[in-house]
Amino acid sequence: MQAVKIKPKQNIKSNQFIEAIKVNDIVALKHLYKINYPKVEVLVLKNNGTKEHAKDIFQDAFLALWKNVKQDKFVPQNESSINGYLYTIAKHKWMDYLRSKDYKKTVVSSALTDTAALDDDLNKTTDDNINDERLQNVMHAFKGLGAPCKDLLMKFYFEKKSMKDIAEELQLDAASTRNKKYRCMQKLRELALNLK
Amino acid sequence: MNRNTKITQELLEFVERCLNKTASNEELKKFEHKLKNDQEFKAQVADIKTLLFGIESQVLKEKLDDFHEELVDVPSSKTVPVKSIYFRKIAVAAILIIALGSFWFLSQNTNDKLYAKYFIPDPGLATTMSENTNFEFYDAMVNYKQKDYKTAINKWNELLKTKPENDTLNYFIGVAHLADKSENQSIQFLEKVTSTTKSVFKNEAYYYLALAYLKADNVELAKKNLTFSSVDNSKALLYELND
Numbered sequence: 001m002q003a004v005k006i007k008p009k010q011n012i013k014s015n016q017f018i019e020a021i022k023v024n025d026i027v028a029l030k031h032l033y034k035i036n037y038p039k040v041e042v043l044v045l046k047n048n049g050t051k052e053h054a055k056d057i058f059q060d061a062f063l064a065l066w067k068n069v070k071q072d073k074f075v076p077q078n079e080s081s082i083n084g085y086l087y088t089i090a091k092h093k094w095m096d097y098l099r100s101k102d103y104k105k106t107v108v109s110s111a112l113t114d115t116a117a118l119d120d121d122l123n124k125t126t127d128d129n130i131n132d133e134r135l136q137n138v139m140h141a142f143k144g145l146g147a148p149c150k151d152l153l154m155k156f157y158f159e160k161k162s163m164k165d166i167a168e169e170l171q172l173d174a175a176s177t178r179n180k181k182y183r184c185m186q187k188l189r190e191l192a193l194n195l196k
Numbered sequence: 197m198n199r200n201t202k203i204t205q206e207l208l209e210f211v212e213r214c215l216n217k218t219a220s221n222e223e224l225k226k227f228e229h230k231l232k233n234d235q236e237f238k239a240q241v242a243d244i245k246t247l248l249f250g251i252e253s254q255v256l257k258e259k260l261d262d263f264h265e266e267l268v269d270v271p272s273s274k275t276v277p278v279k280s281i282y283f284r285k286i287a288v289a290a291i292l293i294i295a296l297g298s299f300w301f302l303s304q305n306t307n308d309k310l311y312a313k314y315f316i317p318d319p320g321l322a323t324t325m326s327e328n329t330n331f332e333f334y335d336a337m338v339n340y341k342q343k344d345y346k347t348a349i350n351k352w353n354e355l356l357k358t359k360p361e362n363d364t365l366n367y368f369i370g371v372a373h374l375a376d377k378s379e380n381q382s383i384q385f386l387e388k389v390t391s392t393t394k395s396v397f398k399n400e401a402y403y404y405l406a407l408a409y410l411k412a413d414n415v416e417l418a419k420k421n422l423t424f425s426s427v428d429n430s431k432a433l434l435y436e437l438n439d
Contacts, residue, residue: 020319023341024252026259027316033263059260066256070249131246134197138250139257157248158255162344182205189247193197 014078021069021082024158033062036083040090047094057097061090134192141191149184156181197243201236211244218338311411314433317343317375318368318400333365340368345376363388363395371404379411390424403427410437 020028037058044054065086068074076082142150155161155169167177213219214227230237320341321334336351352369359365370385386408389401402425409418415437422434 015322016319019322023319024256025319028319029256029259030263030266033260034267037264037267055264059257059264062260063253063257067249067253070252131242134246135250135253137197138247139254142251142254143258153251154255157251160342162342165343178209179205182208185208185247186203188251189197189203189243192247192250193199 014076017079018069018076018082021066023160029066032082032086036062036086039087043087043091044094047098049094053094053097057090057093061086061093064089137192137195138188140195141188144191145184145188149187152177152181153184153188197246201240201243203240203243207240208244211241212248215245215248216338307410307413307415310433310436311407314429315374315407315411318371318404320368337368340372343375345372348372349376361388361392363392363397366392367395367397367401370401370408374404374408374411379408382408383412390421399425399427403430406430406433 017028021032037054040058040061041051041054044057045051049057065074065082069076069082074085076085142153145153152166152170155166156163163174163177167174170177170180172180210219210223211227214224219227231241320337332351332355336348336355339345339351340348349369349372352365352372356362356365356369366385366388370382370389373379373382373385383405386401386405389395389397390405392398395401402421406418406421406425409415409421410433419434419437422430422437
């Protein structure tokens with residue numbers, strides 16, 4: 001415990017915040033969203049964009065930030081470095097969009113690819129890293145999963161609730177809950193494979 | 197993803213335990229070994245990782261719109277003109293009646309409401325797997341983060357036997373009790389932290405102590421403890437309590 005105590009307080013707080021992002025703490029994520037969105041909206045509105053553009057760009061950047069923090073591709077020093085990073089991604093994405101051919105004629109989200117530097121990071125497809133295309137398939141498959149499976153998997157993997165709590169909520173015993181979860185995962189994998 | 201490999205329930209649960217660091221040391225060794233030597237296993241692990249990350253990503257993506265709605269949800273009372281003074285008078289009277297009625301109805305459990313609004317469990321300390329001298333402490337931290345507060349408390353209580361004065365332990369046991377809805381038990385642990393002269397958790401401990409008192413309907417002690425804390429929310433809560 002001694003090791004914990006000698007760390008400067010600011011560090012502990014920052015670590016806690018970063019840890020909270022990693023475990024999908026809704027309060028922390030919402031806080032991050034609320035603090036950073038207004039700046040990005042100003043940027044986009046001042047540069048020929050609409051509020052809808054700002055929302056799409058920001059949400060894309062937000063997901064990219066979250067992914068990079070989760071995978072330790074970006075290791076923030078403190079909360080302000082997170083905010084700065086998020087703004088930079090959003091700015092790059094908006095610049096990319098303005099430069100793109102699709103500007104003025106198509107839906108924003110389809111034109112929003114990651115910036116080159118971030119793309120490099122995301123697309124390194126060593127076996128250890130998560131392949132972006134496969135990830136997109138899983139995300140898409142999850143959208144199409146039935147509500148009971150979606151709900152169960154969300155509680156388990158996003159909210160990180162314990163098996164015990166989920167079993168209680170579903171009024172099932174632990175073994176049936178585990179089995180149900182497994183079957184949902186199989187279904188998800190099947191759907192994702194078929195998207196290939 | 198490979199259609200030809202089958203991921204069994206046993207395999208899925210084993211890999212999950214290893215990824216979220218709840219596996220035993222023995223299992224972790226086995227995991228590392230297989231990862232190095234078994235190409236099929238390696239591919240299966242990559243598949244599982246992608247599935248898990250995909251679920252989290254999509255859930256978050258779907259939640260972002262909710263975040264956004266809360267953001268733009270600014271009350272626009274100015275844009276709703278009340279047309280006649282007569283109507284306005286009736287409206288005021290109606291609101292007063294509703295307000296008084298709800299005050300009477302709601303005042304009994306204001307403390308609970310404020311508590312629910314302000315209580316967010318401490319996110320805990322980062323748990324890293326390697327070279328941890330405090331394995332037991334961080335092992336319980338994993339339970340704490342999974343909201344399995346009872347297990348975390350039991351494990352930490354064991355450690356507390358040898359280090360009864362340790363502020364980190366007292367702090368997290370206190371917060372875990374509070375999160376586990378046993379505010380009365382949390383008070384003794386948190387008070388131990390606030391009475392420690394030099395503790396990095398002192399500030400937060402005062403805040404959670406105030407919340408514990410609030411939950412126990414002791415508003416005076418809640419207010420007193422809030423004045424000692426400079427946590428962002430303590431001022432806001434104090435303001436609401438004094439209101």
